[in-house]
Amino acid sequence: MPHCNKQMISFFLTTKCNLRCVYCYNGEERLLVKDKTLRIHIAKAAIDEYFSNNTSRHIRFYGPGEVTQEFDLMCQIVEYAKKVGGTGVTVEIQTNGVFSDNVCKWILDNINIMWVSFDGTPDIHDIQRPTAKGKPSSSIIEKNIKWLNSTPKKKTLMIGARVTMTELNIRRQSELVNYFNNLGIKYIWTDPLFPEVKETAVCNDKTGRIVDFFDMDTYIDNYINAYKYASDIGLFYGSFLTCNFDGKTNIHCRACTPVPHITPDGYVSACDMVVIGENAHHMDCFIYGKxxxxxxxxxxFDNKIKALKERTSDNISHCKTCEVKNYCGGYCLGEVVNETGKLDGQKHEVCKAIKRLFKEIGPAKHPYAYLHP
Ligand code: SF4
Ligand code: SF4
Structure with a gap:
């Protein structure tokens, strides 16, 4: 089931965050709009509209900050969704895992899928994802995951790790598999580091900002080994580059459907990388409602919806003749627009990596049990 089948309504709850990750993909953007939080009447109206027009009853909570920083609001939205959507409603969160015992207990009773942004063993994770006070965060996450995975009350909650791959962890991927396995985490998705969203596209940025070096070949070499090792010991170890390897598609993801992601300032975004609607600059093509x-x-905004829908691997010139076009769909348009400034731009290193991965490990034998966050 390709990634575009992940149909749901997402809520970008708040810009507040209790961590200060070194690579935060929208850290600068968040600082400019200080502490914006979605308002409950907008969230309720979005649920009413989404449930009226779609069969999906999946709701999701995601950044731009940490969703549990607005815990009461999240509880209210889940309660309302279950009231109007009935017993079929399922709930997914992406969290940094740094939350209180009280939140832990609520998650156990109310969440179906929890993706934790977790970069590996404490020596790596604590460098990349310190708290706002500059303290390590891994011990809190470990404590919460161990409790959630060990309580006899756990029934349906799936806890997975979403790992940002950097120079610190690309050579240690099999070790990461063991570490997560010991914490009871069976589903792991890895994502190569990409440049932060700022006010201009990377290609047009004259400020000389530094984009962290990422050695794609080393990532792929080590990914393939870890993927095989994880499979041997019964774990799922995925790469964002393989997120469509389990089914044919000519679009990359839900951004081309599009499906709603409600921003803290009341806009409708198509993409996880565009979390504030007002002044979205070069990423404005993803803001398709308000x-x-x-x-x-x-x-x-019908013209924007049309442009997103037309972004298929059959329409993009460099994809038309590509051997993996039906298992890629033209790659992540969020990253592509941020870096090239256009919907049909190309990340050449990524294309090379996807083709190599498809040759060496793809396509997937079975549909993925849990689609990429
Ligand atoms: S970040 Fe990429 S994969 Fe995620 S919604 Fe945006 S375009 Fe799709
Ligand atoms: S690998 Fe590159 S060229 Fe091939 S379909 Fe994906 S984005 Fe297009």
Whole structure:
């Protein structure tokens, strides 16, 4: 089931965050709009509209900050979704895992899928993901995951790791598999580091900002070994580059459907990388709707929806003849637009890596049990 089949409504709850990750993909953007939080009446209206027009009853909570920093709001939204959507409602969160015992207990009773942003063994994780006070965060995450995985009350909750790959961990991927396995984590998705979203596309940025070096060949060499090792010991170890290897598709993801991601400032975004609607700069092509306070309705921008829908691997010139076009779909448009400034741009290193991965390990024998976060 390719990644585009992940159909759901997402809530970008708040810009507040209790960590200060060194590579935060929208850290600068968040600082400029200080502490914005989604308002409950907009979230409820979004649920009403989404459930009226779609069969999916999957809801999701995601950045731009840490979702558990607005715990009461998250509880209210889940309660409302279950009230109007019934027993079929399923809930997914992406969290940094740094939360209280109280939140832990609520997650156990209310969440179906929890992805923890977790970069590996403490020596790696604590460098990449310190707390706002500059303290290590891994011990808190370990404690929460161990409790959730060991309590006899655990029934349906799936806890997976979403790992950002950097120069610190690309050579240690099999070790990461063992580490997560010991914590009871059976599903791991890895994502190569990509440049932060700023006010201009990377290609047009004249400020000389440094984009962290990422050795894609080393990542792939070590990924393939870890993927095989994980498979031998019964774990799932995926790469964002292989997220469509389990089914044919000519689009990359839900951003081309598009499906709603409600931003803290009341806009409708198509993509996890565009978390604030007002002044989205070069990423504005992803903001396809907006809450209208006067009519108390969402209004949509049809020209942007059309452009997103037309972004297929059949339409992009460099994809048309590509041997993996039906297992890639033209790659992540969020990353591509951020780096090249256009929807049909190309990340050459990534294309090379996807083709190599498909040759050496793809396509997947079975549909993925849990699609990439
Ligand atoms: S970040 Fe990439 S994969 Fe995720 S929603 Fe945006 S375009 Fe799709
Ligand atoms: S690997 Fe590159 S060229 Fe091939 S379909 Fe994906 S984005 Fe297009």
């Amino acid at each position: 809450w209208d306070n006067y009519s108390k309705m969402f209004i949509y």
